[in-house]
Amino acid sequence: xxxGIIIVFVGLVLGSxxxxxxxxxxxxxxxKAPSSPDRLTSATNSFSSLDVPSGTSPSDKTVFARADSLxxxxxxxxxxxxxxxxxxxxxxxxxxxxxxxxxxxxCRHQLAWYDLIPVISWLGLRGxxxxxxxxxxxxxxxxxxxxxxxxxxxxxxxPYSWSAIGITLFIVWIVSLISFMALAVYxxxxxxxxxxxxxxxxxxxxxxxxxxxxxxxxxxxxxxxLIGVVTxxxxxxxxxxxxxxxxxxxxxxxxxxxxxxxxxxAAESVLLLFLASLIGTLVSLPLLLSKKLxxxxxxxxGPLLLMATFIVYIFGSDIINWxxxxxxx
Ligand SMILES: [Zn+2]
Numbered sequence: 189x190x191x192g193i194i195i196v197f198v199g200l201v202l203g204s205x206x207x208x209x210x211x212x213x214x215x216x217x218x219x220k221a222p223s224s225p226d227r228l229t230s231a232t233n234s235f236s237s238l239d240v241p242s243g244t245s246p247s248d249k250t251v252f253a254r255a256d257s258l259x260x261x262x263x264x265x266x267x268x269x270x271x272x273x274x275x276x277x278x279x280x281x282x283x284x285x286x287x288x289x290x291x292x293x294x295c296r297h298q299l300a301w302y303d304l305i306p307v308i309s310w311l312g313l314r315g316x317x318x319x320x321x322x323x324x325x326x327x328x329x330x331x332x333x334x335x336x337x338x339x340x341x342x343x344x345x346x347p348y349s350w351s352a353i354g355i356t357l358f359i360v361w362i363v364s365l366i367s368f369m370a371l372a373v374y375x376x377x378x379x380x381x382x383x384x385x386x387x388x389x390x391x392x393x394x395x396x397x398x399x400x401x402x403x404x405x406x407x408x409x410x411x412x413x414l415i416g417v418v419t420x421x422x423x424x425x426x427x428x429x430x431x432x433x434x435x436x437x438x439x440x441x442x443x444x445x446x447x448x449x450x451x452x453x454a455a456e457s458v459l460l461l462f463l464a465s466l467i468g469t470l471v472s473l474p475l476l477l478s479k480k481l482x483x484x485x486x487x488x489x490g491p492l493l494l495m496a497t498f499i500v501y502i503f504g505s506d507i508i509n510w511x512x513x514x515x516x517x
């Protein structure tokens with residue numbers, strides 16, 4: 189019980205870290221190309237395409253009308269600063285990925301510790317900045333809560349032992365979940381799976397394969413991981429080449445290398461794909477029916493794959509055993 193409470197608390201805090209990480213990564217990406225307006229337009233376009241009726245030209249008006257969260261307004265203000273007569277030198281120091289105090293992207297007021305308590309600060313301030321009173325997106329507390337949910341679910345249904353290696357594996361998995369959340373948020377917002385998160389995740393997945401190998405004392409996890417990578421990344425790469433990047437993005441292929449390793453086998457990879465498609469259908473059908481989503485709207489595949497990988501990692505062997513029991517014997 190005490191452990192559970194601690195894990196939920198850590199999940200909320202790290203969820204808050206995910207929010208900061210995504211925001212800072214995006215600012216860094218924009219700053220790398222400060223003079224190119226394309227980058228900004230494409231970022232806002234892809235964002236608008238999520239909930240602005242297609243056909244609407246992303247004029248400044250719509251862009252600013254869509255800028256209803258701190259993230260967008262922070263980005264738009266930054267870039268408008270750069271494009272006006274006083275081009276400010278990018279102060280990258282302020283936006284390094286991990287260092288530096290958090291501040292409100294709107295009024296740039298530094299946030300105190302009591303502004304940064306996950307969920308509670310947001311609720312206490314009724315979703316507004318304490319200093320400029322502009323709204324703070326509900327996505328901040330949502331990401332914090334979802335991160336905590338993935339943590340506690342992993343803890344309760346942990347498929348491995350709680351030996352020293354098992355606990356270490358759990359910690360590596362928790363760190364992987366942070367990158368899962370960051371990738372999902374980034375892909376939903378900007379249709380990009382940044383290498384800066386995908387590559388570390390590939391490393392984390394490889395570490396987990398080694399740890400599983402030690403845990404089991406046999407090489408089957410290594411073989412399973414290799415088969416998973418070949419199945420998932422191989423299929424994605426074929427689809428990517430065949431559709432010239434239309435059906436599947438290059439980021440999805442790179443992500444599939446990590447997810448194939450985490451799935452750890454051919455059956456698991458097929459299950460992962462099936463679950464991702466199933467979740468995609470379940471999510472998009474009501475949206476299509478309520479006309480919130482057009483038939484030609486892009487749906488980011490990353491979050492679906494990540495959700496499916498989470499299910500396969502925690503419940504995969506149970507699901508596969510159950511399927512074998514009822515369908516194959
Ligand atoms: Zn503010």
